[in-house]
Amino acid sequence: MKSAFAVEVDPQLIDRAQSGERExxxxxxxxxxxxxxxxxxxxxxxxxxxxxxxxxxxLQMVEHIDQYxxxxxxxxxxxxxxxxxxxxxxxxxRRQENLEVLVDLPGDEDSDRPGMQRDIASAFARLAPERRxxxxxxxxxxxxxxxxAETLGYTPSYSKTQLMRARRQLQRWWSGTDSANAGDYYDxxx
Amino acid sequence: MRVIIMTEDSxxxxxxxxxxxxxxxPPVSVWRExxxxxxxxxxxxxxxxxxxxxxxxxxxxxxxxxxxLSFAHFRLISEVELADTAQQLVKETTPSxxxxxxxxxxxxxxxxxxxxxxxxxxxxxxxxxSPKEQEVLWRYRNKLKEQLEQVRRDRxxxxxxx
Numbered sequence: 001m002k003s004a005f006a007v008e009v010d011p012q013l014i015d016r017a018q019s020g021e022r023e024x025x026x027x028x029x030x031x032x033x034x035x036x037x038x039x040x041x042x043x044x045x046x047x048x049x050x051x052x053x054x055x056x057x058x059l060q061m062v063e064h065i066d067q068y069x070x071x072x073x074x075x076x077x078x079x080x081x082x083x084x085x086x087x088x089x090x091x092x093x094r095r096q097e098n099l100e101v102l103v104d105l106p107g108d109e110d111s112d113r114p115g116m117q118r119d120i121a122s123a124f125a126r127l128a129p130e131r132r133x134x135x136x137x138x139x140x141x142x143x144x145x146x147x148x149a150e151t152l153g154y155t156p157s158y159s160k161t162q163l164m165r166a167r168r169q170l171q172r173w174w175s176g177t178d179s180a181n182a183g184d185y186y187d188x189x190x
Numbered sequence: 191m192r193v194i195i196m197t198e199d200s201x202x203x204x205x206x207x208x209x210x211x212x213x214x215x216p217p218v219s220v221w222r223e224x225x226x227x228x229x230x231x232x233x234x235x236x237x238x239x240x241x242x243x244x245x246x247x248x249x250x251x252x253x254x255x256x257x258x259l260s261f262a263h264f265r266l267i268s269e270v271e272l273a274d275t276a277q278q279l280v281k282e283t284t285p286s287x288x289x290x291x292x293x294x295x296x297x298x299x300x301x302x303x304x305x306x307x308x309x310x311x312x313x314x315x316x317x318x319x320s321p322k323e324q325e326v327l328w329r330y331r332n333k334l335k336e337q338l339e340q341v342r343r344d345r346x347x348x349x350x351x352x
Contacts, residue, residue, distance in 0.1 A: 004213055022228060026221065033219070037216045038214045041214050047217060051217070051218070054216055055223050055224070058221075058224045059223070062224055062228055062231075120211065121211055124208065135208070136208070139204070139205035139208050140205070140208050140209050167204065171200060174204065
């Protein structure tokens, strides 16, 4: 299954957007609004922050779209902007502290989903922010460890370790073999 | 309770479950904010263009004056010849970067001073206003402050003008 971001965009539409045509920019906005918000929400686990990421990423897009040079698919260029915006949001949030809001967030958006989806969404939301980001980028967005390392500013082996730990935690929670307070449970403090 | 043995298969199963999570839509669109930024960018572009033309005109006048003086100093020439030469030079010459930079920084300094003065004025007015008026003034003040910060950020940004 491909990343929801992998939306092919007509080069003519990109050209029109690069020349500043507002309708073209809006068309691109509507194409990527949901994948971008989803990515942001999954990484930040907070609707307000996800909206901020969406806004920041879209502003970056309209300001820098003229720098896109067709060396990679447009969606991958754009996704990079949103991943960076989401990680920036996590860093900002860490600076502001009070990470406890990230713990035990069931995610209202998922509350009306079928049981299994809700379980995985809730368990995923409980992961520490960085592990969550690594797991999402690797498993869902298809990033390599090298790409994750470059994005996060760490080494590929750090990314591998985070992924392994994230998976282990998630499987315990998801399968119900671990209580919320045991082992690696993230309590929101640094 | 589900029991999961941690194997590559269970990793894949978990990845698939994550991929299968539904896409989410933002509760409110952010397109309006994006449009506001587009408006601001367009205004900035227009302002730059306007200043660019003004700079061109002023530089052309200065150049014409210099040409007249230097020609007059060395030899007497006909007015027609002088005008032709000057027009040719104006066509070939663009305003100097230094001159344009000077115009831009003067404009920014003026804007900075006006905004600062306006904020001072708002602060004074707030002292004698009702709570309701104060609320409005406070919002206005925040906007002025944002603009002022933007002007200052722009002035510090080496890529802003050139």
